[in-house]
Amino acid sequence: MSFKNRSLLYKLNPISFVSIGFMLAYQRFLSQQLSSQCAYETSCSEHAKKTIERYGLLKGLFLGFYQLQSCTPKTGYDFQDHDINSAGEIINPIEIDED
Amino acid sequence: MKISLIVFFLFSFFFSVNAQINSQFICYLVLTNQHKEHLTYLNYLLENDGSSDSLSYYRMKYYLLTKDYNSFESEIKNCKLCFNDSSLLNYSASYLIKSSISSADRFWKIDSKFGKNLTKNSLLKKSFDLTKNTQDSTGFLPYELKFHFDEYKFVKKKKAWIAAGLSMVIPGSGKLYIGRPNSFFGSFLSNFLFGLTGYESVRVLGINNGYSIVSLSAFSIFYFSNIIGVVHDLKRIKNEKKKHFLYEVATYQSGDIYLYE
Numbered sequence: 588m589s590f591k592n593r594s595l596l597y598k599l600n601p602i603s604f605v606s607i608g609f610m611l612a613y614q615r616f617l618s619q620q621l622s623s624q625c626a627y628e629t630s631c632s633e634h635a636k637k638t639i640e641r642y643g644l645l646k647g648l649f650l651g652f653y654q655l656q657s658c659t660p661k662t663g664y665d666f667q668d669h670d671i672n673s674a675g676e677i678i679n680p681i682e683i684d685e686d
Numbered sequence: 687m688k689i690s691l692i693v694f695f696l697f698s699f700f701f702s703v704n705a706q707i708n709s710q711f712i713c714y715l716v717l718t719n720q721h722k723e724h725l726t727y728l729n730y731l732l733e734n735d736g737s738s739d740s741l742s743y744y745r746m747k748y749y750l751l752t753k754d755y756n757s758f759e760s761e762i763k764n765c766k767l768c769f770n771d772s773s774l775l776n777y778s779a780s781y782l783i784k785s786s787i788s789s790a791d792r793f794w795k796i797d798s799k800f801g802k803n804l805t806k807n808s809l810l811k812k813s814f815d816l817t818k819n820t821q822d823s824t825g826f827l828p829y830e831l832k833f834h835f836d837e838y839k840f841v842k843k844k845k846a847w848i849a850a851g852l853s854m855v856i857p858g859s860g861k862l863y864i865g866r867p868n869s870f871f872g873s874f875l876s877n878f879l880f881g882l883t884g885y886e887s888v889r890v891l892g893i894n895n896g897y898s899i900v901s902l903s904a905f906s907i908f909y910f911s912n913i914i915g916v917v918h919d920l921k922r923i924k925n926e927k928k929k930h931f932l933y934e935v936a937t938y939q940s941g942d943i944y945l946y947e
Contacts, residue, residue: 646914652907653915656876657861661868669930680922 603644610636626662628676631655637681654679707731707740716946721752739767747945750778755789762796769801776808780940783810783932790814813935817928834934838927841865846917853913860916864923873912880905 610632627634635651642650666677715724728745735741742765749758758778762768768775775797783790791814797805805811809826813835816822820839827835844864853860858873884905887898 648907649911649914650918652911653918656873656908656912657866657869657915659869659872662866662872664868665866667926667930670926 600644603639603647606639606644606648607636610639626658626660626677627654627679628672628674629679629681631658634679634681641681707744709744712744713946716751721748724748725752737764739765743767743771747774750781751945753785755782755785759789759792759796762793763800766801769797769804772804772808774945775801775805776810777940777945779805779808779810780936783814783936787814787929787932809939810932810935813932817932828938831931831935831938834931838924838931841924841927844920844924846920849916849920850913853916857909857912860912861919864916864920866919877905877908877912880908 614630614632625631629637631651631654634654635648637647638650639647641647663671663675663677670678672678712724712727715721715727725748728741728748731741732745742761746758746761746765746768749755749761762778779790779793782793790810794805794811794814797803812826813831816824816827816835817838820842824832824835849860849863851860852863856874857877858870861867861870861873880901884898884901887895887901891898893899893902
């Protein structure tokens with residue numbers, strides 16, 4: 588089910604908001620000082636923010652951490668050419684399009 | 687003679703003849719990328735001469751060209767002429783499948799319901815059916831496409847519960863199973879280190895200690911995220927391989943067809 592079709596209670600879940608707020612604070616104040624080099628097109632915190640929005644707190648957080656532990660310099664070799672963008676980063680879509 | 691003349695005048699009075707559609711002009715507009723003018727011309731014909739089968743044919747082509755798939759679907763239902771043009775139907779299916787598989791599936795259903803089901807034996811439709819039953823014969827597939835199908839078939843066989851089970855036993859091994867060997871060490875090492883920290887803190891400080899609770903929580907998050915993530919990743923890989931295979935078939939099928947001659 589897409590985010591648009593979810594109930595209002597789901598969309599306004601305060602726990603999800605707080606988690607996304609934490610991610611935002613991390614991106615604003617900590618991430619810039621760490622000067623990280625992401626293997627993915629979307630950074631782990633950005634990915635976690637989007638997955639929480641899309642799948643809810645629990646699954647979203649787990650998927651965010653999954654990307655975090657998959658992020659190694661060699662991860663790119665596991666993907667096909669069409670999954671890599673021009674900058675050499677892995678394109679990692681949030682949604683599995685059932686299409 | 688007189689009767690036939692009267693009948694002719696009566697017919698010409700009751701049934702107004704549609705003005706001819708200037709196909710060369712439409713081709714010119716398409717080649718020069720004047721899509722706005724193209725639509726204005728089609729709308730002008732619709733307003734002045736009313737709806738007709740040949741106009742629906744051109745309108746359908748226009749919506750296909752501009753990727754307006756909803757209008758395309760509603761237009762094709764009114765176009766009997768379109769269902770006789772097998773190359774146009776196959777081109778449409780190839781075009782649609784590149785944007786969304788479900789829209790192509792809807793299109794085939796429309797063809798079987800409103801048309802003559804000419805696309806039934808097309809390469810793309812057969813390949814689409816093959817993705818549902820991978821055990822069916824692949825004899826109709828050209829050599830270039832067999833490789834992509836074999837890739838998809840190989841991935842489709844993989845089971846999510848096996849990937850999850852392997853990740854439970856040895857964190858990261860599910861990644862080896864689903865075909866992500868290079869990220870195995872990242873998962874294994876992070877889980878091993880967090881697990882070791884948790885174990886040591888419980889052994890030395892006890893389970894009620896704050897540090898032990900934090901360490902075990904961190905380990906749990908990494909451990910479960912690896913299991914859930916690997917299942918999600920496998921689903922994504924399967925979906926992408928299917929899309930890639932059908933994309934290749936669509937490109938192969940529509941390679942020598944042009945929407946506007």
